[in-house]
Amino acid sequence: MKKEDILTRLEQIRSQIIEATHRAGRDEEDITLVAVSKHQPIEYVQWAIEAGQKVFGENYIQEALDKVEKLKEHKQKIQFHFIGRCQSNKAKYVPGNFSMVHSVDSIKFVKELDKRCAHLGIGLDILVQVNVAKEETKGGVLEQDLFKFVEDILDLTNNLELMGLMCMPPYFEDPERVRPYFATLRRLKESLEQKLGIDLPHLSMGMSSDFKQAILEGATLVRIGTNIFGPREY
Numbered sequence: 001m002k003k004e005d006i007l008t009r010l011e012q013i014r015s016q017i018i019e020a021t022h023r024a025g026r027d028e029e030d031i032t033l034v035a036v037s038k039h040q041p042i043e044y045v046q047w048a049i050e051a052g053q054k055v056f057g058e059n060y061i062q063e064a065l066d067k068v069e070k071l072k073e074h075k076q077k078i079q080f081h082f083i084g085r086c087q088s089n090k091a092k093y094v095p096g097n098f099s100m101v102h103s104v105d106s107i108k109f110v111k112e113l114d115k116r117c118a119h120l121g122i123g124l125d126i127l128v129q130v131n132v133a134k135e136e137t138k139g140g141v142l143e144q145d146l147f148k149f150v151e152d153i154l155d156l157t158n159n160l161e162l163m164g165l166m167c168m169p170p171y172f173e174d175p176e177r178v179r180p181y182f183a184t185l186r187r188l189k190e191s192l193e194q195k196l197g198i199d200l201p202h203l204s205m206g207m208s209s210d211f212k213q214a215i216l217e218g219a220t221l222v223r224i225g226t227n228i229f230g231p232r233e234y
């Protein structure tokens with residue numbers, strides 16, 4: 001990928017997001033594009049920053065810390081979101097380096113995050129990942145365990161701000177088939193808000209193949225990698 005390619009792709013995705021937002025009768029400011037830069041070279045991230053991209057999603061702590069370090073001159077204007085698997089032994093690296101965690105699915109991890117936040121005297125926004133299709137290979141809390149899990153978070157943490165839910169449904173050739181899963185996540189968010197009397201402003205859902213459907217179902221954070229940066233290099 002050349003610099004111009006990334007600029008053009010970002011531009012295209014931004015207008016597709018705006019189009020879907022209008023189709024859904026929603027405000028443009030309600031949706032944040034999280035550019036997923038895992039396994040992408042640092043120059044791609046730099047070019048995206050030049051093109052005005054502010055939020056980046058990373059799955060692997062070590063790789064992300066490396067990028068945070070290399071991009072520290074941009075610290076004031078960019079943010080990293082952690083969207084990968086939660087490993088409790090890595091939790092201590094999250095606060096201070098990331099502004100949000102999308103993929104919370106373990107109480108042990110949550111406790112570690114909270115402890116580290118307390119130590120640093122800072123807060124951290126979190127989302128709970130829900131395994132909406134009950135897939136064995138995927139992370140996330142099952143629907144039947146969600147209420148207890150959220151109550152535990154509210155009881156056990158002082159420094160974390162629970163902001164909403166995230167999901168990663170199965171891939172379908174036809175993105176319309178993913179829509180029911182997005183609708184499920186929205187319904188779960190609404191029912192948590194009602195039952196627990198809390199406000200959950202965010203729904204993180206939609207990737208390269210299905211972000212338009214996610215926006216129509218209420219996504220506020222869309223996580224897009226391949227459509228911006230091309231295929232990942234492993």
Ligand SMILES: *Cc1c(COP(=O)(O)O)cnc(C)c1O
Binds near residue numbers: 059208227
């Ligand atoms: C890799 C990844 C993405 C981006 O997927 P693309 O299909 O490349 O847009 C989004 N969310 C999560 C959790 C991911 O791991």
